[in-house]
Amino acid sequence: MWEKRRVIKANWKAFIDNYLECDHCPIAHPSFVATLDMSQYSVIACENYSVQGTIVKPDKQYGSVELNKAEFKGGRFYWLWPNMMVTIYPGSGNMTVIQMIPIDHETTMGVYHVFFRDEKLTQEEKDLLAFMEQVRDEDIELVELAQAGFRSRAFEKGIFSPTENGVAQFHGMIRDALLIEQ
Numbered sequence: 665m666w667e668k669r670r671v672i673k674a675n676w677k678a679f680i681d682n683y684l685e686c687d688h689c690p691i692a693h694p695s696f697v698a699t700l701d702m703s704q705y706s707v708i709a710c711e712n713y714s715v716q717g718t719i720v721k722p723d724k725q726y727g728s729v730e731l732n733k734a735e736f737k738g739g740r741f742y743w744l745w746p747n748m749m750v751t752i753y754p755g756s757g758n759m760t761v762i763q764m765i766p767i768d769h770e771t772t773m774g775v776y777h778v779f780f781r782d783e784k785l786t787q788e789e790k791d792l793l794a795f796m797e798q799v800r801d802e803d804i805e806l807v808e809l810a811q812a813g814f815r816s817r818a819f820e821k822g823i824f825s826p827t828e829n830g831v832a833q834f835h836g837m838i839r840d841a842l843l844i845e846q
């Protein structure tokens with residue numbers, strides 16, 4: 665297991681916003697996008713969680729067992745309400761659990777746990793860690809810039825694109841949670 669904590673200069677919800685859409689991926693993550701068929705990339709909003717990735721028809725069958733009509737290729741990325749994420753990349757067994765812990769309204773502690781099959785990592789797994797670290801740096805830079813933008817008095821509200829359905833779900837759940845607490 666590999667663990668890392670990182671202070672992010674942004675509200676925890678800004679990080680989740682970034683995680684829940686991939687419109688920024690072609691520009692921010694060229695190496696990530698190179699591994700995916702972005703034309704099939706989808707965000708599926710489910711009750712209290714969402715999952716995203718490139719959806720393809722499965723090319724495998726196990727004996728007489730038929731697989732589902734859709735399968736993820738190139739990784740799958742779960743978000744669990746309110747602040748937990750689980751990412752799984754292709755290759756040997758791996759799972760990353762990410763938690764965003766609020767410190768104050770503009771500071772968040774990101775806690776990352778990466779699980780592999782064995783304690784001793786293969787070169788492929790070391791490469792995956794480096795790749796994830798690079799994508800993480802790219803995202804955190806964006807999120808901290810977005811946070812700076814929130815301070816602007818010119819900013820009032822944005823407009824969701826159809827591919828931001830996961831973000832819209834998250835904002836709806838935040839709104840409902842705040843209304844319930846009032």
Ligand SMILES: [Fe+2]
Pocket residue numbers: 682683688689692693802803
């Ligand atoms: Fe990203």
